[in-house]
Amino acid sequence: MPEGDTVWQAAKRLHEALAGKVLTRSDLRVPKFATADLTGRTVLDVTARGKHLLTRIEGGLTLHSHLRMDGSWKVFADGQRWVGGPAHQIRAILGNADRTAVGYRLPVLELLRTTEEIRAVGHLGPDLLGPDWNPDQALANLLADPARPLGEALLDQRNLAGIGNVYKCELCFLLGVTPWLPVGALPADRAAALPALAKKLLETNRDRLIRTTTGRRGQDLFVYGRAPRPCLRCQTSVRLADQGDGSRERPTYWCPGCQAGPAPSPAASRRTPRRTTN
Missing domain, CATH: 3.20.190.10 (MutM-like, N-terminal)
Structure with missing residues (x-):
């Protein structure tokens, strides 16, 4: 999407x-x-x-x-x-x-x-690229269900509108937590930084032909689409698993060396990575 x-x-x-x-x-x-x-x-x-x-x-x-x-x-x-x-x-x-x-x-x-x-x-939360953007409301929406995995909460457009699967994975990497970490377990300083970080990523890329979160030419994304290649920061192999609420599973990438929190076991997360040039 x-x-x-x-x-x-x-x-x-x-x-x-x-x-x-x-x-x-x-x-x-x-x-x-x-x-x-x-x-x-x-x-x-x-x-x-x-x-x-x-x-x-x-x-x-x-x-x-x-x-x-x-x-x-x-x-x-x-x-x-x-x-x-x-x-x-x-x-x-x-x-x-x-x-x-x-x-x-x-x-x-x-x-x-x-x-x-x-x-x-009308069901949408604050729009990251819209005039109605409200970081406080977006954060409150995310924290309203503290047991929900962060990755699922970020994709829920009722919380904040505009994040897709790529930004979900990249945001979790930049925050240093796995997409399976419950929202309520996100450290307070990182939770406070999340709305501004999300907005910065989308605003930086809204006029770009090639999306980047790293600023590195030829290595445009930190984790999305990179399994099983080495993490750009720590050289640990990036992993891939599905994440979803049962209605739709989405390919989810993360670095077990850089991101703390729960994650599927290696056996459960084993799947064929999609081709990518990033």
Whole structure:
């Protein structure tokens, strides 16, 4: 699933291509909204809210989309060949005289009244890249369930919005604890530093093509995608296991030398690492 910085970048591209311009083409390829016609309306703005995209359109309408694992929005110039997947994977087309935005494999696509956006994003916690960011509230949300593993709490968008699996792993490394450490066991000084650290990581990367948490070219991430290679700090082999609440397991990377706290046994965590260039 894309991280908050990736969705922020998508919103920026869509806003630059569509905002302030009249739609000359509109095609929503989902059954419930297939007959909706947005042509002749002006796109007011496109904004990210956590991992959600909100395209606000003249007449009090909002097109809400979510990329989940495989979705994407591509922007093409007039006459440019569309490259993003086969035609049957297209779920939305929004075009004007200069640019066309094409949504591929969008698992969530709905047209709603702008006044009802809360139905789509009202459950989200403070947005790390949004104007509603509130570090104190984000920390309070995380600490509300002290027995919950830190990694699961970070991925819960109701606590704070924008962290995905990559930042979960990298944040836990930078905090020096495993993703399985109960939130309530996080040392007070590290808990206090967590919101600012998370915001710094996403803000640093929101304008980057290649995400980095290390500042090292060619070694962009500390642990994510690096198993079983040596840790960049202590040379211990980075380990990989699944973590989840039962509804979805996510590949989770950590360094047993640098990160304190509970973790799966070596036998339980043995799995085939995914290919990566980081």
